[in-house]
Amino acid sequence: MSNFLVTARKWRPQKFEEVVGQEHITTTLKNAIKNNRIAHAYLFAGPRGVGKTTTARILAKVLNCLNPLDGEPCNECEMCKSFHNSQSLDVIEIDGASNRRIEEIRSLRESVKYAPAKGKYKVYIIDEVHMLTPESFNALLKTLEEPPEHTLFIFATTDVHKVPLTIVSRCQRFDFRRIELNTIKDLLSKIAEAEGIQIDDTALSLIAKKADGALRDAESLFDQIISYSGKKVNSEEISQMLNLIDQDIYFRISDAILSKDYNAAFEVTRTIYDNGWNFIDFLNELNEHFRNIFTVVLRKSTDLVEAAELYKEKYLLYKDSFSESDLLRILTFINKTQYEIKSATDQRLKIEIALCQLIGLEKTATISDIIKQISSTPVNRNIDSSPIQNKTQKTSNVRPAYKEEVNVPEVKKFVAPSPKDEKELKGIISKWNEFVEQVKSEKLFFGSLLNKTNPIEFIDNRIVLEVEHPDDFDIINDHKNYLEQKTKEIFGKKIEFNISNAGNSAKSEELNTLAKAVIDKLGGKKI
Known part of the structure; x- marks a missing residue:
């Protein structure tokens, strides 16, 4: 019969420095041993296969080693060799799943009273400790809190949430992490x-x-x-x-999205079906594929991509091919499909339709991009106003745009004030911010609105304001008495407020141009 030993046992670490991926734990344990700060109970928690039991065995070995060096076992002394040959009477390993009853824990509680046979410590390693019954945990509480000086407990578990907090609080807890x-x-x-x-x-x-x-x-x-x-x-x-899915399939889909190759959706689906691959696994990998592209687009590197170097080079080719918003839409769509395919009666058909929809997604354009394009396009501002004037004359009975009681003076042209008026205007403008803040402290909403206005002219104790929105005319007009009274407190005299609609024509022209661009780019319609 062959003496073959599986790799996991043959290459099991025999020292702390050989344990990979858990340096935050092994360093702490080594320092505790060197400084003689050894606890009476340890709890090792983490996912499967990351080194919990291995670390527990190394800790038990080094505590009884006759010649420890820098917190590591020598692996040469009598105690280390007996441990390697599973002949040590001072290290007891217990399977929590098969020794979960209270009778076994009672036997353990009686055995801890006896001194170790040869070593300095009697170490109990209980694997999968969360499998113990509540009664077993309760029976262990007192012993765990105040064990004999020569006794040490090491618990290992993959489900620490099932371990009672009364047990966790009596142990030094170490959380093992997934290995990169x-x-x-x-x-x-x-x-x-x-x-x-x-x-x-x-x-x-x-x-x-x-x-x-x-x-x-x-x-x-x-x-x-x-x-x-x-x-x-x-x-x-x-x-x-x-039976792993070929990674090149995912790159074929991302290439098909860029080239709008709908035929690829059916070819990829047929390949998955013929090879017997799982459609749910395919969607999970496809989700990770576009996640990798997303990180490359954002960071312009593959430092967050877990893949072979061959595929990392392929991912770098996409760094300027997709936009962030498009990738977010793709990832959202794949997540939605992952949820829907579980209840689909024909998963193959569902995948074909989903891939066709992915390939058919059009690139998005943000409002900022559209405005940038509009800004780069020259706008003809030489508008002939005569047709508008003629139309206004013919339809004189049409309801005006704003309420009739609002006094909206026409400011055809800004007239530069005289030196005296200019000096007085500067004095008013210097106190304008103080005036607005005072109004905001009394009437927050109205003060915020007033803060957005722009004083453009001062004539005979009258301030002409340019407003941001036509509806602001009514609000300011309703507060005229309050404003005039408030100006007397701040400026020392009553000041009348008038409103200007200067610049509204140019703004309307720009808004109409923007609306047209949005309709052309995003497929909307004017209502």
Whole structure:
């Protein structure tokens, strides 16, 4: 019988420095050992396959090591060798799932009273501690809070939320994180080199991505692939063995959106169907594909893209091809399709229609872009006013644009004030802000409106205001008595307010031009 040992066991770390991706935890534990600040209970929480049990074993080993060096076990002394051979009586590993009853915990509680056989500590490692029953946790509380000096507990769990807070509060908690894709690739590359296996970067990326942050899963996949491919591994064989969707399909869809190639929607759907790929998995990967394009468009780099170098170069080609708003629409549409396809009776048809809709999406234009285009286009302001005047004369019975009681003087041309008037006007303008603030403190809405007006002329104790909107005429007219009384307090005399509609014609012309541009660009209609 072969003595084959799986990669996850053969390459299991034996020191803290060999644990990858969890430096924030291993550094803390090493410093605690060096400074003799060892707690009586530890709780290791995190996803599967990231090093919780491995770190617990290294901690138990170094605590009983006869010659520890810089917080690391020597792996050469009698205690370390007995631990490696599973002969140590001072390190007890318990499976929380199969020893969850209160009887087992009672037995454990009795055994902690006895001193360690050879080592300095008796260490209890309870894996998947969240599987214990509530009664078992309650039976462990008192022992966990005040254990004997020679006893130490290490709990490991993938679901820390199921562990009672009374247990968590009695432990030093360490949260393990998912291992990054590049970290997994680097470690697998070292293992492959040591084992004499040829494997390319794309193949390593596929394995690391499939593992989803779990190093143990990546090493298991690595063993499985070696069994299939032998000493030489390529990405095509991995995709075929694991039935992974070809990454080039997603680039074909993004290219089809740019070129409006509707035929690609049916070809891609047929390829997915013929290969037996899952349509939901396809949409998940498509969502990630456009997410990667989005990050490239925003950052002009691939530093946030988890993919092989070959595909990172392809993503960089899209940095100027899509706009941010278009990508947001695409991502929103894909998320909506992901929800709808779960209840679709014909998923293939649903995917074909969805891809056709994606390809048919037109590029968006923002209002700012439209205004910028309008600003760059010269506008003919030489408008002949005679037809308008003739029309006004013929329809004299038409209701006026504004209320008749509003006095709107015609300011045909601004007349420069005399030196005396100019000096007086400057004095009024210097106090204008103080006047507006005073009005705002008493009448906030009206003061805010007044702040948007522009005093353009001063004639015989009268201020002519240019307003922003025609409806402001009525509001200012209704407050004339208040304004005249307020001016006496600020300016020392009553000042009459008149309103000018100067510049409204030019503004109307610009608005009409803008409306026409919006209709042409966005397909709207005038109402």
